[in-house]
Amino acid sequence: MSADSSEPDLPPAVAGWFAARGWSVRRHQQAMLAAARAGRHALLVAPTGAGKTLAGFLPSIVDLAERPMDRLHTLYVSPLKALAVDVRRNLLDPIEEMGLPVRVETRTGDTPSDRKARQRARPPEMLLTTPESLSLLLSYPDAAGLFATLRTVVIDEVHAFANQKRGDLLALCLSRLQRLAPGMRRVALSATVADPDAYRAWLAPDGDIDAVDLVRGDPGVPARISILLPEDRVPWSGHSGRYAAEQVMAEIETHRTTIVFCNTRALAELIFQDLWKVNLQSLPIGIHHGSLSREARRKVEGAMAAGLLRGLVATASLDLGVDWGDVDLVIQMGAPKGSSRLLQRIGRSNHRLDEPSEAVLVPGNRFEYLEARAALDAVDEGELDPDVFRPGTLDVLAQHIMACACAEPFAANQLYEEVTGAAPYSGLDRETFDxxxxxxxxxxxALKAYDRFRRLTLGADGLWRVTHPQFAQQHRLNAGIIVEAPMVEVRFRNGRSLGKVEELFAAALTPGDTFFFAGMALEVERVDATDLVVRATSKSARIPSYMGARLPISTNLADRVRRLLHDHDQWPRFPADVREWLEVQDRRSVLPSPGQLLVETFPREGRHYMVAYSFEGWNAHQSLGMLITRRMETAGLMPLGFVANDYALGTYSLKPVTNPAALFSPDILEDEFVEWVQGSALLKRAFREVAVIGGLVERQQPGKKKSGRQVTFSTDLIYDVLRRYEPDHLLLRAAWADARARMTDVGRLAHLLDTAADRMVHVDLPRISPMAVPVLVLIGRETVAQGLADDALLEEAELLAAEAMRED
Amino acid sequence: MVRLSFSGVDFLALRQGALFWPARRALLVADLHLEKASWYACRGQMLPPYDSIATLADLTALVEETGAREVWCLGDSFHDRAGGERLSDRARAALDMLTSSIDWSWITGNHDAGLAADIGGRVLAEAVVDGLVLRHEAHPGDGRPELSGHFHPRLRLQMRGRNVARRCFVAGETKLILPAFGALTGGLDAGDPAIGRAVGGPARALVPVADRLLSFPLAA
Known part of the structure; x- marks a missing residue:
């Protein structure tokens, strides 16, 4: 810790604690104290490991040491439920060691109900909670009394969720808290972000960004990042870096503790298996991802915290928060997708600012090599990916209004004012609110059918109130922002649960099938409505295909990849096979300049291919593929299918595309896009989420929890009925907004189409080009049926069943 | 409309999930669950109040398309026995139009047992029509050929990376179970053991598509 001559004026207990450790208060911790003394809101932006959490709590500790109070003083809100390890080190231990009479308690969905009741009756000075649990606290009639004394709210990891639905909910909660405790200070802690002002604006009450101090932590020592290339070769295809298992194992062997990050859960399982095969020393390695059972995750987290593991294969479930202490190497399998994400992942290693973090990237193919190179350059130059803030969603607003109604009767005018004081809703017009x-x-x-069944009524006093306490109880049971995909439980016959997989994945399995899960090869014994009963097997497992979010490459990184492609001066830095790949491409086709959109067409084995290198990310390309193949259908080109990755879109058809410009025209977004999204499962999936969050359907009833599956059934049907009779309904609007923003990446798609005509360079080739190979090898691996009606699929299924069942 | 032969009788299966009996010009449907949305609305879940209108509009269209002179509803026609009283004026008018112009029979089910007789048409616990038993829930012990509803069978499968789910008929030697017809009625997997027990013996899931009836054997 750095010494500082200007020690702030600290109470003896706190000053003594620092002194006993030979520490001094760091600059950013002082700045946070100063902001608190001035009564100002504050955003602390600092790299991981900079003592951020303590900096967030320090002003409250000091205040409570100076002026003890037996009421709620500080609320700490974290997106994570699993706060235990981190908070013990950063808060409980210091408070104990300072000998302060300060009670600290947690409150999450897992907290027993008797403790929850006690917390409301006799609140601790510091309460640690999540956005959802805070919203629930605010829905009780005693909320006003409980929060009246609140001085500070500390929001941790704000970069991870401020611009998502949970951020919308928290922003609304902050507005409410501010009304209950007008003097309350807002404090947020963030990893390094591209645009801190965007987060200041999010945090600020009533849009007053100047009320929020920006405090920057000291930058850490630059990370030491390298790209791992076994024998200096990069494969043509693949996207996982699996070929490098031995080298990855060698890295684990030579480090204390290594986290191996994978981009999907399925990949994590495969990589874990690959590593296990080459783990000749039988080192303790574990696996951690969001599908595993809570017990399995807690066990691995505990083993990590205790320093028992040498390696941990993980997914984004580890991206957040939890501080692992002794990790000294982070390995990223496959492409990093964005420089901010990479930096945050690297931040998992080596939480001492005076030593560099160490990271290794393992690109899976040649495009991914360029992406890794680009990410490294971006990190070197300190370029981060900007975060996009969109308007707050209406389903979250509905949930919040219901919570407010459950707490106490409200006047619409006043609530509207309060809601628009939250940054995500600052642009909300009164009509939409109403x-x-x-x-x-x-x-x-529109049909006034339910006047008799109202959940709220407007009283003669001008206040809205809940008509029956039962509705408040229902709200509290159903509130929440995270809506899981329908899942089935994976378990052994003896009942031991291993975790959950998406129902879609389970539905494709039959007894005898094998797959990897929880680090084991499993054989299916039985599949039923809610369970996948398995046993361990030594048979080799087939590839798991359960889903999980796939993030697209960031715009910044994509731009860098384009520049690397085109800038020959950069090529000497590349391995020989990547260089050769680009040189042959240059000779045989075109290497597009960063502004150009290269489209190649060529025949191969009786089919005609078109590959567009648009670099707009996987989601946008997937959407574009659906739309373009429809157009090709209409144009009589007889498309057979398409493949998409982060860099390009490839289509194949029986007739050649001669005029690609006609396919890439912006009017596709007006007609075909709307038609396609409405007819696709996307909107139904989005509708399911908004229907649950908005409280249209219950996720849970008193005494019985609905399985995710039952929820799906009914919301699909509700969607159909609503679309037929009231297509302009609020929830359909909300579902549309979600589908556009998150699922189809329509922003990047629109950009691509709007500029395609001016930027397109079409090259007609006699045969496949080098750049097309990493794209087209996907064909046959991702056999997604395109353009086929459900009927055709059913007919095909019947045929297969008949064939399988035929007695020869 | 595609041919579906059951117990020596020729029917036409409609992809909307109804059965037409040409010899009698009778339309058979099961599990309309009218006023399901308002039942939920009473309890705080404000589902779209259009389910009865949607279901009756679909049924009216089928009556017109087939020229049916009889309609048999195989039970759970209303989501609860008081459902009839909650019908909106528009839905009530659509229903009255149907029951007054067609020979209409309600077989009652577990949801609408005790359905008021003033709903229009006749209300029956079960019926035997030309040797076929019509009832709400299949009776495993009854060996006579029987048409029923109750289970809301639905076929789900994955094909080429896509999930397809469709309401379906389930046929055994002497039992034919109809899919649910109501706009807000969910489904039960056709392979569910409960359906297997009701059918007793080998069963097939039948799915009408444009020009033929697809048949999927169900695991016993």
Missing amino acids: RVLHYIESGGY
Whole structure:
């Protein structure tokens, strides 16, 4: 820790604690103290390991040491439920060691109900919670009393969720808290972000960004990042870096503790198996991802915290928070997708600012090599990916309004003012607010059918109130922002649960099938509505295909990859096979300049291929593939299918595309896009989420928890009925907004189409080009049926079943 | 409409999930669950109040398309026995139009047992029509050929990376189970053991598509 001559004026208990450790208060910790003394809101932006959490709590500790109070003083909100390890080190230990009479308690969905009741009756000075649990606390009639004394709210890891639905909910909660405790200070802690002002604006009450101090932590020592290339070769295809298992194992052997990050859960399982095969020393290695059972995750987290593991294969489930202490190497399998994400992952290693973090990237193919190179350059230059802040969603607003109604009667005018004081809702017009209110009241339908069944009524006093306590109880049971995909439980016959997989994946399995899960090869014994019963097997498992979010490459990184492609001066840095790949491409086709959109067409084995190198990321390309193949169908080109990755889109058809410009025209977004999204499962999936969050359907009823599966059934049907009779309904609007923003990446798609005509360079080739190979090898691996109606699929299924069942 | 032969009788299966009996010009449907949305609305879940209108509109269209003179509803026609009283004026008018112009029979089910007789048409616990038993829930012990509903069978499968789910008929030697017809009625996997027990013996899931009836053997 750095010494500092200007020690702040600290109470003896706190000053003594620092002194006993030979520490001094660091600069950013002082700045946070100063902001607190001045009564100002504050955003602390600092790299991981900079003592951020303590900096966030320090002002509250000091205040409580100076002026003890037996009421709620500080609220700490984290997106993570698993706070235990981190908070013990950063908060409980210091408070104990300082000998302060400060009670600290946690409150999450897992907290027993008797403790929850006690917390409301006799709140601790510091309460640690999640956005969802905070919203629930605010839905009780005693919320006003409970929070009246609140001085500070500390929001941790704000970069991880401020611009998502949980961020919308928290912003609304902050507005409410501010009304209950007008003097409350807002404090947020963030990893290094591209645009701290965007987060200041999010944090600020009533859009007053100047009320928020920006405090920057000291930059850490630059990370030491390298690209791992076994024998200096990069494979043509693949996207996982699996070929490098031996080298990865060698890295684990030579480090204390290594985290191996993978981009999907399925990949994590495969990589774990690959590593296990070459783990000749039988080192303790573990696996951690969001599908594993909570017990399995807690066990691995405990083993990590205790320093028992040498390696941990993980996914984004580890991206957040939890501080692992002794990790000295981070390995990224496959492409990093974005420089901010890479930096945050690297931040998992070596939490001492005076030593560099060490990281190794393992690109899976040649494009991914360029992406890894680009990410490294971006990190060197300190370029981060900007975060996009969109308007707050209406389903979250509905949930919040219901919570407010459960707490106490409210006047619409006052609540509207309060809601628009939250940054995500600052642009919300009164008409939309009223529609949401009407929706809470009786469903918001044009047909006045439910006047008798209203959940809210407007009293003669001008206040809205809940008509029956039962509705408040229902709200509290159903509130929450995370809506899981329908899942089935993976378990052994003896009942031991291993975790959950998406129902879609389970539905494709039959007894005798094998797959990797929880680090084991498993054989299916039985599949039923809620369970996948398995046993361990030594048979080799087939590739798991359970899904999980796939993040697209960031715009910044994509731009860098384009520049690397085109800038010959960079090529000497590349391995020989990547260089050769680019040189042959240059000779045989075109290497597009960063501004150009290269489209190649060529025949191969009786089919005609078109590959567009648009670099807009996997989601946008997937959407574009659906749309373009439809157009090809209409144009009589007889498309057979398409493949998409982060860099390009490839189509194949029986007739050649001669005029690609006609396919890439922006009007596709007006007609075909709408038609496609409405007919696709995307919107139904989005609708399911908004219907649950918005409280249209219950996720849970008193005494019985619905399985995710039952929820799916009914929301699909509700969607159909609503679309047929009231297509302009609030929830359909909300589902549309979600589908556009998150699922189809329509922003990048629109950019691509709007500029395609000016930027397109079409090259007609006699045969496949080098750049097309990493794209087209995907064909046959991802056999997604395109353009086929459900009927055709059913007919095909019948044929297969008949063939399989035929007695020869 | 595609041919579906059951117990020596020729029916036409409609992809909307209904059965037409040409010899009698009778339309058979099961599990309409009318006023399901308002039942939930009473309890705080404000589902779209259009389910009865949607179901009756679909049924009216089928009556017109087939020229049916009889309609048999195989039970759970209303989501609860008081459902009839909650019908909106528009839905009530659509229903009255149907029951007054067609020979209409309600077989009652577990949801709508005790359905008021003033709903229009006749209300029956079960019926035997030309040797076929019509009832709500299959009776495993009854060996006579029987048409029923109750289970909301639905076929789900994965094909080429896509999930397809469709309401389906389930046929055994002497039992034919109809899919649910109501706009807000969910489904039960056709292979569910409960359906297997009801059918007793080998069963097939039948799915009408444009020009033929697809048949999927169900695991016993």
